[in-house]
Amino acid sequence: MAPHTEQLTRPAVQLRGLTRSFEGRTVLDGIDLDLPAGQLTALLGHSGSGKSTLLRAIAGLDHGVTGSGQLSAPERVSVVFQDSRLLPWRRVLANVLLGLDGKDAERRGREALEEVGLKGRERAWPGELSGGEAQRAALARSLVREPELLLADEPFGALDALTRIRMHGLLRELWERHRPSVLLVTHDVDEAIVLADRVLVLDQGRIGLDLTIDRAHPRSYRDPLLGEYRERLLAALGVTEDHR
Amino acid sequence: MTTHTTTTTHTTAAAPLAPVEEARQVRRRRRLAPGRRLPTTRLIGPAVVLALWVVASAAGLLDPSAIPAPWTVLETGSRLWDAGTLPDDILTSLQRAATGFAIGLTGGILLALASGLTRTGEALIDGTVNLNRAIPTLGLIPLFILWLGIGETFKIAIIAIVVYIPIYLNTHAALSGIDSRFVELAEVQDLSKVQFIRQVVIPGALPGFFVGLRLGVTGSWLGLVVLEQINATSGLGYMMFQAQNYGQTDVILVGLVVYGVFGLLSDSAVRIIERRVLSWRRTLSS
Numbered sequence A: 001m002a003p004h005t006e007q008l009t010r011p012a013v014q015l016r017g018l019t020r021s022f023e024g025r026t027v028l029d030g031i032d033l034d035l036p037a038g039q040l041t042a043l044l045g046h047s048g049s050g051k052s053t054l055l056r057a058i059a060g061l062d063h064g065v066t067g068s069g070q071l072s073a074p075e076r077v078s079v080v081f082q083d084s085r086l087l088p089w090r091r092v093l094a095n096v097l098l099g100l101d102g103k104d105a106e107r108r109g110r111e112a113l114e115e116v117g118l119k120g121r122e123r124a125w126p127g128e129l130s131g132g133e134a135q136r137a138a139l140a141r142s143l144v145r146e147p148e149l150l151l152a153d154e155p156f157g158a159l160d161a162l163t164r165i166r167m168h169g170l171l172r173e174l175w176e177r178h179r180p181s182v183l184l185v186t187h188d189v190d191e192a193i194v195l196a197d198r199v200l201v202l203d204q205g206r207i208g209l210d211l212t213i214d215r216a217h218p219r220s221y222r223d224p225l226l227g228e229y230r231e232r233l234l235a236a237l238g239v240t241e242d243h244r
Numbered sequence B: 001m002t003t004h005t006t007t008t009t010h011t012t013a014a015a016p017l018a019p020v021e022e023a024r025q026v027r028r029r030r031r032l033a034p035g036r037r038l039p040t041t042r043l044i045g046p047a048v049v050l051a052l053w054v055v056a057s058a059a060g061l062l063d064p065s066a067i068p069a070p071w072t073v074l075e076t077g078s079r080l081w082d083a084g085t086l087p088d089d090i091l092t093s094l095q096r097a098a099t100g101f102a103i104g105l106t107g108g109i110l111l112a113l114a115s116g117l118t119r120t121g122e123a124l125i126d127g128t129v130n131l132n133r134a135i136p137t138l139g140l141i142p143l144f145i146l147w148l149g150i151g152e153t154f155k156i157a158i159i160a161i162v163v164y165i166p167i168y169l170n171t172h173a174a175l176s177g178i179d180s181r182f183v184e185l186a187e188v189q190d191l192s193k194v195q196f197i198r199q200v201v202i203p204g205a206l207p208g209f210f211v212g213l214r215l216g217v218t219g220s221w222l223g224l225v226v227l228e229q230i231n232a233t234s235g236l237g238y239m240m241f242q243a244q245n246y247g248q249t250d251v252i253l254v255g256l257v258v259y260g261v262f263g264l265l266s267d268s269a270v271r272i273i274e275r276r277v278l279s280w281r282r283t284l285s286s
């Protein structure tokens, strides 16, 4: 989807002067940010730069953290964590349906599992799933609620490289079908470039770089034209030639 | 990351490159978990003890007045059974153990819920229970006899205390030790407080509760034995106490066997329930 068609709608997430600090140390230093509805945005940054802090603020999970600023986010927000966070005492389908009620909930849960390729595993215990399967179940759990905003904090961080690539395809496909706004936190520059329409770099508590990636999907990891984006992002992250 | 090789005929991937050792078998990791459990293994130990007893008695190695032969114990047991005194004593003892256990179980669970789920409850209850725990419960017997008389009430009260403490401690620890990642998940999934407690906190605390439950079951028998030995006016312990006065070791052994059988049965019952309720754990401990 071309970026220019998206600015018609009201932004899904709006941050104005968002500040967060821990014990006097400022982690987020007045962030202004709009995330348009239906856009897939990736957030990069060094370890400790505050990516998770930002994500948790948007998700409303930062109880007791000192900070100020304005924040507006949609009603239906889903979060995918780095670990699948399935409750080990509930079967896979019951995990997907956690917190969901209504009479067609079960049907929707089964559909969501089918979408992520876990049809037939509804009655498995989470302990019986592989890492990739567990993460797909977590994805199903967040999608079944039809979120307007999907927040994902390094959702593929614990997966092997091959499973990761497969999950990239799946995430992109699911996003195209359901069109939530997505904020994807990642360490992986290539992951950001291949998946996202827009890549943000968090640096010194602010958005240091805001890069729109205007290339058609599906993107290949080998596309030389993406190399230019990679250079800019790595430069913004302070990775120079002699670091490599 | 870890590959479990299940076949012994597997060769290393490096074998073609390093033909020094031909077709070397993959070294299997030492298995740290004990192997598959044999059915009825738990009965093997007691069976061996019983066999030794039979053999030693038959060979005349045991002084019959100190340790009577198993068949003597059986005979005495059936004689007492036919006379009607054994069933009466068993019933009395079972009633005490069951009543005390039921009260202790209920109390332990309710207190653990109140203190594990609410801050006020924790402030009021947790310290008090730990104070109670610091006092050896059997040391309370004289006081309880003065308060409640030497009848049934004080015995049941003591058993209930012996039972509620481990159930409370383990359940409370499990309830308040809930993984914060799951709390966060529940917040993200918009669970209500009631849903959170019912679907996340309580199922997560069940393994801890069962640890306490098994300690509580054992505790109820222990309390019973002690009470009936010291303050017996009826029941199995009374029977054994009387037998001691007349030097009837066979009757004492009948009493011990009955205690043992009930202890084993109740523990097995809890294990079976635990396996059913926590079937999801089998994926880890199989």
Ligand SMILES: Nc1ncnc2c1ncn2[C@@H]1O[C@H](COP(=O)(O)OP(=O)(O)OP(=O)(O)O)[C@@H](O)[C@H]1O
Pocket (backbone or CB within 6 Å): A022, A023, A027, A045, A046, A047, A048, A049, A050, A051, A052, A053, A054
């Ligand atoms: N609850 C907390 N208490 C104190 N300091 C915190 C807390 N949470 C985060 N911080 C600090 O805030 C800074 C940003 O943390 P955050 O987790 O947002 O980083 P991140 O960008 O997500 O890092 P990573 O890529 O390693 O996950 C870190 O220096 C961290 O130590």
Ligand SMILES: [Mg+2]
Pocket (backbone or CB within 6 Å): A051, A052, A053, A153
């Ligand atoms: Mg983080």
